[in-house]
Amino acid sequence: MTKIETAFTADIDMTPQFAAKLSEAAMQYDAGISLICKDKQLTLDSLICILSLDLYKNVPVTVVADGKDEEAAAKAIAAILEGH
Numbered sequence: 001m002t003k004i005e006t007a008f009t010a011d012i013d014m015t016p017q018f019a020a021k022l023s024e025a026a027m028q029y030d031a032g033i034s035l036i037c038k039d040k041q042l043t044l045d046s047l048i049c050i051l052s053l054d055l056y057k058n059v060p061v062t063v064v065a066d067g068k069d070e071e072a073a074a075k076a077i078a079a080i081l082e083g084h
Helices: 016-027 047-052 070-081
Strands: 002-007 031-037 040-043 060-067
Touching: 002 070, 016 047, 016 070, 031 070, 040 047, 060 070
Parallel strands: none
Antiparallel strands: 002 060, 031 040, 031 060
16 A cells, blocks of 8 residues: 655646546556545546545545556656645
8 A cells, every 4th residue: 555645736626527437537447546635535537536526726635546557657646736
């Protein structure tokens, strides 16, 4: 299991389009990926789940990945959340 502590610092707000970007990125890896935000842990396999997180500028987020590509997956999701 790989965990990366980061913050939501992307230049845009959480929108359905941004949630789709996270979900699509997560599907490219052979790993289960979830986000922990304010004591909620939700997987990235559902747009509704992603949108239900209270993500806004500078809120701390933990990316958790478990599986064959876990390290690459966690880094990729963290980079999107950081706006890279």
